[in-house]
Amino acid sequence: MGRGHELLQQLAARQDVAEFQDLTWEGSFADFVDIVVAQPQVTRNAFQRMYDMILSYGYSEYTEYKKRIVRYHFFNDPKNDGQDAIFGLDLHLMKLVKIFKAAAQGYGTEKRVILLHGPVGSSKSTVARLLKKGLEEYSRHPDGALYTYRWAVPDELGAVVVTRCPMHEEPLHLVPDHIRADFFRSLNAAIGEGSTPVKVDGDLCPVCRFIYNDLMRKHNGDWAKVVSHVRVERVFLS
Ligand SMILES: Nc1ncnc2c1ncn2[C@@H]1O[C@H](COP(=O)(O)OP(=O)(O)OP(=O)(O)O)[C@@H](O)[C@H]1O
Ligand SMILES: [Mg+2]
Incomplete structure (x- = not known):
C-alpha cells in the first residue's frame, strides 16, 4: 500500500462520526x-450559558490577606495552552463572574452594560476575547x-x-x-x-x-x- 493510501486511512480514522452527527x-x-x-x-439564556460555560472549567479556592478568593480555571485558557491566560486579577475576575451569576438568576444585572475599566494593557480585551472563544467552543459541545x-x-x-x-x-x-x-x-x-x-x-x-x-x-x-x-x-x- 502506498504512502498516500496510508495517509488517507489515518485521516479517515481521525474523523469523529458521532460528533458530526451530533453537530448536524x-x-x-x-x-x-x-x-x-x-x-x-x-x-x-445568554447569562446562564456564559456562567455555566465558565464554571464548566472548574475552579479552586485560596486565601489571600484573609480573603477567600476563587480562581476560575477558565481564565487559564487551558484549551489554547494558556495563550490568553490571565494572572493576578482573580479578585476582579470574581466580580465579573458574580455579575454573570446574578444576571443568570435575573437579579437585574442582566439589564446593565458591563464596562471593563482599567489601565492600558491590563487584559480587558483579553478577557473579552476569552469569553468569545469560550462561548464559541461551548456551543459546539453537547453541554453547551x-x-x-x-x-x-x-x-x-x-x-x-x-x-x-x-x-x-x-x-x-x-x-x-x-x-x-x-x-x-x-x-x-x-x-x-x-x-x-x-x-x-x-x-x-x-x-x-x-x-x-x-x-x-x-x-x-x-x-x-x-x-x-x-x-x-x-x-x-x-
Ligand atoms: N493580568 C494579566 N495576566 C496575563 N497577561 C496579561 C495580564 N494583563 C495583561 N496581559 C497581557 O497584556 C497584553 C495586553 O492586554 P490587552 O490587550 O488585553 O489589554 P487591554 O486592557 O485591552 O489594553 P487597552 O486599554 O490598550 O485596550 C495581552 O497580551 C495580555 O495577555
Ligand atoms: Mg483593549
Whole structure:
C-alpha cells in the first residue's frame, strides 16, 4: 500500500462520526421538545450559558490577606495552552463572574452594560476575547448545545422554500401566547423537580411572525400543521 493510501486511512480514522452527527442534528419541533425535557439547559439564556460555560472549567479556592478568593480555571485558557491566560486579577475576575451569576438568576444585572475599566494593557480585551472563544467552543459541545429552526414551506409550484430564522431564535418562541402558560406548566412537570424551570421570554422575530401568520391562515389556524413546517437545528456561536 502506498504512502498516500496510508495517509488517507489515518485521516479517515481521525474523523469523529458521532460528533458530526451530533453537530448536524436536525428534527421536528416535537423532537426538540423531547430534547428540552431530557436536557432543559438547552433553553438557558445568554447569562446562564456564559456562567455555566465558565464554571464548566472548574475552579479552586485560596486565601489571600484573609480573603477567600476563587480562581476560575477558565481564565487559564487551558484549551489554547494558556495563550490568553490571565494572572493576578482573580479578585476582579470574581466580580465579573458574580455579575454573570446574578444576571443568570435575573437579579437585574442582566439589564446593565458591563464596562471593563482599567489601565492600558491590563487584559480587558483579553478577557473579552476569552469569553468569545469560550462561548464559541461551548456551543459546539453537547453541554453547551443551543438550537434554532428554519421553515420549509412549499410554494405554489410545489418547490420547497427554506427560510432560516434570521435571528437564530429559540424554537420555543413558536408556542403561541394563549397556550404558553399551560405549555410551560406541562413541560416543567415532565422535566420534574431538581432542575431550574424552563421559561422563555420573547416573541417571534418579524420574519418568522410573517411566515407563522401566513401559515396559520393557510392551515385554518391548525398550529400543529404550522409547526410541521419547522425543522429545528443546532446553532454555533461565532
Ligand atoms: N493580568 C494579566 N495576566 C496575563 N497577561 C496579561 C495580564 N494583563 C495583561 N496581559 C497581557 O497584556 C497584553 C495586553 O492586554 P490587552 O490587550 O488585553 O489589554 P487591554 O486592557 O485591552 O489594553 P487597552 O486599554 O490598550 O485596550 C495581552 O497580551 C495580555 O495577555
Ligand atoms: Mg483593549
